Amino acid sequence: MLNQKQAVLLERPAKTNDVLPSAPVKIQDTDTKTVGQVTVDKPIMTTRNVDVYYDDKQAIRNVSIDIAYNEVLSMIGPSGCGKSTFLRCLNRMNDTIESARVTGSIELEGHDIYDKKTDVVTLRARVGMVFQKPNPFPKSVYENVAYGPRIHGLARNQSELDEIVETSLRRAGLWDEVKDRLREPGTGLSGGQQQRLCIARCIAVNPDVILMDEPCSALDPIATARIEELIDELRQNYSIVIVTHSMQQAARVSQRTAYFHLGDLIEVGETSIIFTNPQHKLTEDYLTGRFG
Amino acid sequence: MTPTTADKIQAGLKKRYAAERRFRGYGLVSVTIGLAALLLLFVSIIGNGYSAFQQTFVKLDVQFDEAVIDPKGTRDPQSLARADYGQLIKKTMRELFPEVKNRRDKRKLYKLVSPGAVFILQDMVRKDPELIGTSQTVWVPADDDVDMLIKGYIDRDVPESARRLNDKEIAWIDALAATGSLEKRFNKIFFTAGDSREPELAGIWGAVVGSFYTLVVTLALSFPIGVAAAVYLQEFAPRNRWTDFIEVNINNLAAVPSIVFGLLGLSVFLNFMSLPRSAPLVGGLVLSLMTLPTVIIASRASLQSVPPSIREGALGMGASQMQMVAHHVLPLAMPGMLTGTIIGMARALGESAPLLMIGMVAFIVNVPEGPLDPSTVLPVQIYLWADTPERAFVERTSAATLVLLAFLVIMNGAAVWLRKRFEQRW
Incomplete structure (x- = not known):
């Protein structure tokens, strides 16, 4: 399914890079071709020409972007721009929406995740997800974290399972707060704790990539700060793709940033460059608060 | 001086509040009428039956x-x-x-x-x-x-x-x-004997036992089948014309008069399959048919009310569809399903028309010893006694109705308790 368009697209970043220093003129907002550095040297995930349709309505158009190892990629853009839709393509959560249709190619370490041979259970174990609203299961804290290892058979015995639960909670920075209440319901924790519990639940199965869909939008600033710290720590071991409405958050936590606008991926690049010197007029307008 | 916005609001305020008071009044009147009807029913039954x-x-x-x-x-x-x-x-x-x-x-x-x-x-x-x-x-x-x-x-x-x-x-x-x-x-005979032509020797125990066997059969069939059907339709079935068709028909079945199920039972279970007449087994089969749509509809509603975030959480962890349903959705939906089932059972307990068709209306003196013995059920016993000329059966009819009502109140109370006890908040 590799076509010419794709080949052209792969070449393009080099071009734009050439143009970058000598082109202070912004690309106009009628042009929706992606600008900036789409590819990376050693990607863990590559997506090429991804289109998503809900029935006949096209939600995202021709999105191509790579995700590197041990990086935080943030996706920003106004509401309804398709960033969450795109995120949900990366672990096939869109499969649960009956009207959703995905075309193009999305590969995880060279294997097409939409291939018939790809098992969605394995995929989701490798590409975990943290949702906008903390959604711990109405079970105990322990059971929440132990659930993934249990269904995937990752622990041979109880002590191994205990260890996984403790490590995951420690990594999520929650252990000290919940070690005495592991048997209490996870839904009884505070909002920020619940979200960290969900992150612990996610890393308990040791995924390669963690997708976060506006993980802090339901949290207060202090809880948000904790999660952001956590994201930075988790980068040592995982690739993280985070959708956020807060530009400051994107600037704080991510190495690369992708800007989406009405279903198009407008611009991708190093976070520092995107925020200081966006090439596309739409990106600049959004970042300077002219809309969105 | 032109009236300000506040003046305009003031002018209409009285009318608005009057409408509100009127509406509250209507509500109060309706509730009073309802309560009065209930009171009348209870006074008349208890007055006749005590x-x-x-x-x-x-x-x-x-x-x-x-x-x-x-x-x-x-x-x-x-x-x-x-x-x-x-x-x-x-x-x-x-x-x-x-x-x-x-x-x-x-x-x-x-x-x-x-x-x-x-x-x-x-x-x-x-x-x-x-x-x-x-x-x-x-x-x-x-x-x-x-x-x-x-x-x-x-x-x-x-x-x-x-x-x-x-x-x-x-x-x-x-x-x-x-x-x-x-x-x-104290009339111990009334609670321990089967039916009799002599009012002083007639009791409801035979009917109570018959009702019990019938409900056991109904529960054993309609709960598992109903829950399984609901889970499949809600969680696994693809949305297409077939499932739409099935859904519409389940809703239609819930509205079918119960006597039609009695006729179906008569022709299928008795005439075609030659099962014993007047037996709680057949009564239970017929009532299962009648209760199934109720159980399925209640169970589906209960499944639907499980928030999508829980499903997404489970799927996002790599749980399969079956694991998501079995580990998370079903436990959360269970109280709602049980409530629906108990209410369906209470309806089955009070049902007489379909049972008349399969011969559970016979005069049976012996207390049934199993689901294959000829027997009758409480509402049919009431119907039989209401038909007898002896004055002494009048009070027994009311007393049996009281017993039936007591069972219904207990069952509905259990449903409310279950709902309160296991209600989940997210």
Whole structure:
């Protein structure tokens, strides 16, 4: 399914890079071709020409972007721009929406995740997800974290399972707060704790990539700060793709940033460059608060 | 000066508040009417039925005459069972009223005691043959007419010819009552006996047991099948014309008059499959058909109310569809499913029409011992008694209705309790 368009697209970043220093003129907002550095040297995930349709309505158009190892990629853009839709393509959560249709190619370490041979259970174990609203299961804290290892058979015995639960909670920075209440319901924790519990639940199965869909939008600033710290720590071991409405958050936590606008991926690049010197007029307008 | 916005609001305010008050008034009136109807129902049923929980008994000093019970002196249980205990009662009654000589009057005198008294004596002797030759004081149920007179349901001022008891009988009853030989006692028979042609010997136990077996069969079939169907339709089935068609038809089935299910049961279970007539098994099958749509609809609604975030959380962890349903959705939906099932069961318990079609309306004296024995159920028993001419059955009809209502209240209470107990908040 590799076509010419794709080949052209792969070449393009080099071009734009050439143009970058000598082109202070912004690309106009009628042009929706992606600008900036789409590819990376050693990607863990590559997506090429991804289109998503809900029935006949096209939600995202021709999105191509790579995700590197041990990086935080943030996706920003106004509401309804398709960033969450795109995120949900990366672990096939869109499969649960009956009207959703995905075309193009999305590969995880060279294997097409939409291939018939790809098992969605394995995929989701490798590409975990943290949702906008903390959604711990109405079970105990322990059971929440132990659930993934249990269904995937990752622990041979109880002590191994205990260890996984403790490590995951420690990594999520929650252990000290919940070690005495592991048997209490996870839904009884505070909002920020619940979200960290969900992150612990996610890393308990040791995924390669963690997708976060506006993980802090339901949290207060202090809880948000904790999660952001956590994201930075988790980068040592995982690739993280985070959708956020807060530009400051994107600037704080991510190495690369992708800007989406009405279903198009407008611009991708190093976070520092995107925020200081966006090439596309739409990106600049959004970042300077002219809309969105 | 032009009116300001606040003035305009002020002008309309009175009207708005009046409308609000009126609406509240309508609501209050409707609730009052509803409560009044309920109150009327309860007053009438309890007023008619409470007296059935008591029954008039006659005290007899019975001489267990060996010459009558066991003339050969063998103490053989079979011949003891066949002995003429009626004679003992007749003799006792004659001794109580020695002045009665006329043959016709004597017959009337004997009839003051329930025919069931014979079996009471027989039972006493069977349990303890030592009684033979002794004299015992025995309380036996009085005839229903005596009971009705004592309870005041027979009007003494009505001309003798229009009364069920003539002047002589009333005089005997009064004499018995004056010596303390008549007494109203708790009506244990009503709760322990099966049906009978004699009101004083008729009880609801047979119907209660029949209802129990029927409901067990109904529950055993409709709950698992209903839940499985709901889970499949809600969680696994693709959305296409077929599932739409099935869904519409389940909703239609829930609205089908119950007697239609009775006809179906008659033609399929009895005529085609030759299952036994009047059996709780068939009743349960028919009621399952009737209850299934209710259970499926309630279960689906309950599944639907599980928030999508829980499903996404499970799927996002790499749980398969089946694991998501079994580990997360089903436990959360279970209280709702149980509530729906209990309400369906309560409806099945109160159902009579479809059971009439499969022969559960028969007059059955024995208490059923299994789901294949002929039996009747509580609502049908009520229907049968409501049809009988004896005055004493009127109060029993109401009393049986009270028992049925008590079961229904308990079941609905259990449903409410379950919902409150396991209600999940997210």
